[in-house]
Amino acid sequence: MPLPVSEVSPPDTPRRNPVDAFFVWNRRLHYYLGLSLLFFCWLFALTGLLLNHPKWEFAQFWPTRVQTRAEQEFRGPEGTTDLARARDLMRQFGLAGEVQWPNAQAAAGPFSFQVTRPGRAVEVKADLATRRATLQQTDVNVWGVVHVLHTFTGVRTTDAVNERDWFLTTIWALSMDAVAAGLVMMVCSSYVMWYRLRTKRRGGIVALLAGLATCGVFVVGLRWLM
Amino acid sequence: MRRFYLLTRDLHLYLGLFVSPFILLFAISVFFLVHGLPGAAGPVPPDAPRTVTGVHMPPGVATLQGRARVDALRPVLDTLGVEGEVDFIRHVARQHRLVIPVRVPGRETTVTLDYEEGTAVVSSRAQPVSDALVYLHKTPGPHNVDVRGNAVFMRVWRALADATAYLLMFITVSGIYLWTSLRAERRIGIALLVAGACSFFGLAYAVAR
Numbered sequence: 001m002p003l004p005v006s007e008v009s010p011p012d013t014p015r016r017n018p019v020d021a022f023f024v025w026n027r028r029l030h031y032y033l034g035l036s037l038l039f040f041c042w043l044f045a046l047t048g049l050l051l052n053h054p055k056w057e058f059a060q061f062w063p064t065r066v067q068t069r070a071e072q073e074f075r076g077p078e079g080t081t082d083l084a085r086a087r088d089l090m091r092q093f094g095l096a097g098e099v100q101w102p103n104a105q106a107a108a109g110p111f112s113f114q115v116t117r118p119g120r121a122v123e124v125k126a127d128l129a130t131r132r133a134t135l136q137q138t139d140v141n142v143w144g145v146v147h148v149l150h151t152f153t154g155v156r157t158t159d160a161v162n163e164r165d166w167f168l169t170t171i172w173a174l175s176m177d178a179v180a181a182g183l184v185m186m187v188c189s190s191y192v193m194w195y196r197l198r199t200k201r202r203g204g205i206v207a208l209l210a211g212l213a214t215c216g217v218f219v220v221g222l223r224w225l226m
Numbered sequence: 227m228r229r230f231y232l233l234t235r236d237l238h239l240y241l242g243l244f245v246s247p248f249i250l251l252f253a254i255s256v257f258f259l260v261h262g263l264p265g266a267a268g269p270v271p272p273d274a275p276r277t278v279t280g281v282h283m284p285p286g287v288a289t290l291q292g293r294a295r296v297d298a299l300r301p302v303l304d305t306l307g308v309e310g311e312v313d314f315i316r317h318v319a320r321q322h323r324l325v326i327p328v329r330v331p332g333r334e335t336t337v338t339l340d341y342e343e344g345t346a347v348v349s350s351r352a353q354p355v356s357d358a359l360v361y362l363h364k365t366p367g368p369h370n371v372d373v374r375g376n377a378v379f380m381r382v383w384r385a386l387a388d389a390t391a392y393l394l395m396f397i398t399v400s401g402i403y404l405w406t407s408l409r410a411e412r413r414i415g416i417a418l419l420v421a422g423a424c425s426f427f428g429l430a431y432a433v434a435r
Contacts, residue, residue: 031405034398035415036422041398043426045391048252052387054368118434145434147368152433155262168433173260175429180256187246187253200239207243214386215247219358222379223332226309 023196030189033182040179047150050143061144070135074126077111083165086113086124093135095122098154098166117168118148231407238400241393248390255359263356272336275349278306283341287324288317292372299339300376303328306346308335311377314370330379331358362387 050059074092077085086099089111097117105112110125110133119140126133153173154164164170194204217225257263282305284298296312303309303326310330317324322342328335332355338347353361366374366384375381405415 028411031401031408031411031415032418034401035405036418038398038402038419039423039426041394043430045394048391049388051368052366052384054371118430149430149434153260153262155260159262172429172433175425176256176260180253180260183249183253187250190242190246194239194243197239200236203240204243207240208246211244211247215251218331218362218379218383218386219251219355220332222330223352223358226330226379 023192026189026192030186030193033186033189037179037182037186040175041183043146044150044179047146050147051150059143059147061140061142061147064141065144066139068137068139070137072133072135073131074133075131077126077128082111082113085111089124089126089133090115093122093124093133095124095135096166096168097122098152098164098169099162101161103161116148117166118152119145231404234400234403238397238404242397245390245393245397248386249394251359252363252390255356255363258356258360259363272349272351275347278346278348279344281305281339281344281346283339283344287341288319288322293376296373296376299324299326302339302346303337306337306348308337308348309377310335311365311375311380312373314373329361330377331361 050056053059072093074089077088077092079085079088082101082105083099090096090099095115097115097120100114100116102112102114110127112123112125115122115124119142121138123136123138124133125136149172152169153176154166154169155162164173194200197204281302283302287295287298290298295315299312299315303312308328310328310333313327313329315324315326322340324339324341326337326339328337332353333350334353335348335350340346362383366380366387375384405411408415
C-alpha cells in the first residue's frame with residue numbers, strides 16, 4: 001500500500017539539525033510508548049468500564065466467591081512492631097500480600113489484620129494467649145482479580161491507618177505511575193505531531209477545543225455553574 | 227484499502243485530540259490516587275454554615291430508602307439552593323436527622339436536615355482542582371449503585387467516562403494498524419510490544435497468583 005510521504009518513517013540517516021531529530025524522536029516516542037503500554041492501557045480501560053457498570057452480569061464476581069475457614073497454631077509472633085509480628089505470622093501461615101489493619105485493635109481481643117492481593121483476601125485473627133489463629137479466606141474469580149488490579153495501590157486517600165507495605169504493591173503502583181506518565185507523554189507528543197500537519201490544523205483545533213471545553217466544564221466549570 | 231487507511235488515520239487524529247483532555251485528567255489523577263495525595267494535603271476548612279428554618283419535608287422521608295429517598299429530598303435540596311450529586315444519605319434516627327453530602331467536582335456541601343423540626347444546616351467546602359480530578363476519576367464507580375447518577379451532570383459524566391474508555395481502545399487498535407504500515411519501525415515495535423506484554427502479564431501474575 002503506497003503511503004503519503006508524511007506517513008513514511010524517516011530513514012535512519014544522520015539528522016541535519018536538532019529540530020529534525022526532535023521531531024523524529026517525538027514521533028518514535030509516541031508509538032514506542034503506545035506499543036509498550038498497550039496491555040496496561042487495555043486493562044485500565046476495560047476495568048474502568050467494569051467499575052462504572054457494576055451490574056454487568058458477565059463480570060460478576062462477589063456472588064460466586066469461595067470462602068474457606070481454617071485454624072492454625074503458631075509460634076511467637078516475633079517482631080517489635082505490629083507489622084513485623086503480622087509478617088512473622090504470614091510467613092508461618094504461608095501468606096503473602098498487602099496488610100490491611102482494622103481501625104483499632106480490640107484491647108482484649110485477638111491480634112487482627114487482613115492480607116489482601118488481587119483475587120484473595122485472608123482475614124487473620126490470632127489469639128496471642130492460646131497461640132491459635134483463625135484464617136477466613138475469600139477467593140474471587142478472574143473478574144474479581146481484574147477489578148482489584150485497577151485499584152490495587154495499598155493506600156486510600158481517606159484511610160490514614162494503612163500504608164503500602166508489600167513490595168509487589170509498590171511495583172504495581174509504580175507501573176500505574178509509569179502508565180500515567182506514558183499517557184501524558186503520548187498526548188504531548190501527539191500535539192506536536194498534529195501541529196506539524198498543516199492541512200489538519202483547523203479540524204484538529206475544533207476537536208481539541210471541543211474536548212477541552214467538555215472536560216473543562218467538569219473539572220472547573222461545575223463549581224461555578226451549580 | 228488506501229481510503230480505509232486515510233479514514234483510520236483521520237479518526238485516530240481527531241478522536242484522539244478530542245479525548246486527549248480526558249486522558250490527561252485520568253492520567254494526572256492517577257498520581258494523586260496512587261500516592262494518597264489529597265489526604266496528605268489535609269482538610270480545607272468549610273465556609274460558615276447557614277441554618278434554614280421552616281423547611282417543608284416530604285412525608286415519610288425517614289422511612290424511605292435508597293434512590294426513592296434521594297428523589298424525595300431533591301425538591302428540598304433545590305429549595306435550599308444545593309445542587310449536585312447526593313453521595314449517600316445517613317439517617318441518625320435518635321436525633322431525627324438526615325445527613326446528606328452533596329458533591330460537584332470542586333465543592334462538597336453537607337446538608338443536615340432535622341425532619342421533626344423542619345430545619346436544615348448547610349455547610350459548604352471548596353476543594354482544590356486535585357480533589358476534583360480524583361472525584362471525577364472515581365465516579366460513578368462501583369459503590370452506592372442504587373443512588374449514583376441522581377444528578378444530571380453525573381449521568382453525563384458517566385457517558386463521557388465510558389466514551390473515554392471506548393475511545394482509548396479504538397485509538398490503541400487504530401494506532402496498531404497505523405504502526406503496521408511503517409515497515410522501518412516494525413521490528414523494534416514488535417520487540418516493544420512483546421516486552422510490554424511480558425512485563426504486564428508477568429507483573430499481573432506475580433501480584434495475583
